Amino acid sequence: MPNRPQPHFPEPDTKHYWDGVKEGELRYQTCNSCNAVNFYPTAHCQACGSGSQAWKVSKGEGTVYTFSVVMQNRIPGFQELGAYAVAYVDLDEGFRMLTNVLVDGDPTTGVKIGQRVRVDYEKQDSGEYPIPAFRPI
């Protein structure tokens, strides 16, 4: 049903991440040189510049760092949604991602800073990639 914008390829930094999403995995990187957690995915480590990174799979659980409920937008694919919550979620493995927190009912009361959430892969009419969003645990 949802019709969100899809990722576009070729895009070499994020391809492996999105391949993981298709398989139900939330992938992130750690640096083989300095051990930093790297996210968004990039071929180089954003802490030390090393080109040697390991891909890991997150458990998909985290905490809402902050959020906003969008009441007015002119974005194709979102105008039909009504109010929806955009959020930064801090995953337990130590990376922060922009995402949506999906709740039953009114997001202005259903989403809170500090809330524990788990990833949920929302299938899309707009293309082959589901979109990883989060729901309260």
Add this chain to the structure above:
Amino acid sequence: MSQSRQAAIAGIHEYPLRVAPGVSAMQIKAASLKAALDDAGLKWSDVDGLYDAGDGEGGGGLGLAAYLGLKPRVIDTTQVGGSSYEFHTAHALRDIAAGRVRVAVTTYGSTAASSRMAIGTGGRFGGASWQTNMEAPYGSTLISNYAMVKQRHMHQYGTTNEQLAEISVATRKHAMRNPEAVKAMTDLQFVKVDNITVADVLESRVVATPLRLLECCMVSDGGGALVIVSPEVARDIKKKPVWVIGSGEATKYRENGGDITVSAGAQSGPAAFAQAGVTPSGIDIAMIYDSFTITVATCLEDLGFCKKGEVGAFIGDGHLAFDKPGLTLNTDGGGLSSNHPGMRGLFLLLEATRQLRGESTSQVNGAKLAVAHGNGGLLGATHTGGTVVLAAD
């Protein structure tokens, strides 16, 4: 005073119209440059340094000089969003001090209102990139990004909607004294072209929680120009020079575990004050990029006007208006109530200059030191901070 005197703002112009159908951005840039050079008493052919953010049809580093008919010796096309003009000023100061440029100019033109751009409520598009691939699927509007900073600031420090609304109230008070701002609000069909109260702000509709309409800047047409010159050139200009005595540049972005309530201004501000040899407590006028109330609040803290987390108490007593004791904010009416065609950083420098010349419509008597701080990009994601400290003799 012991501050350095290496470069001066000699000429300014703010394009008067906020709705300008049938005019191109490039025409706004050219007309504004002519008016700013006239303000300084300088000629078109005096320009030898061209600084530009790449705005305008077919402009930028390759096209702008050809359009204007200039032969600059230095071309700087720094584009870092709305703070580009603070960066241009910093670079002009550097280039003039090095003897590479005598007359530097930067211009701005935009038809955002006439072309119905959805700056605040549209999404992030463009081709595939490492960033858009990770963000476009989530429908994060520009306003919701800033709203996430406000949400976190309120959570982390107890900042209230009432306190933040004081920014909108003071700014509107200044706008009502500025005829061009009054015309702007009228032409853009504001519901109420009048002073507003904290209650008005709190009763305006929510655009993206917790940001309300009267906490958000307008979308207008507009533009302007700024002329910065060497001390030798400054001796013969028509108006009194306004000296560029310090500058700082920084960028910040989403980081794992980072504090979203701290902006790039925490780096650019102290650098600018250190170069200027002044402290925030000595500043008379703060021109802070008011894309939203939270932008001003965060940047006031980061520049050192109060401690991080204490801006609510700092602004909550309503002293930001020009006729109250203490720091004065955005005396032209700001982006909230005067002019926001997309990149308002230029107007911060223009109004700071007016104050230090004694030409503002909300003049602070005896103003000697001003800071202009631009914030470009998204406060809650990738953004830049550019700080410029200005002084009158």
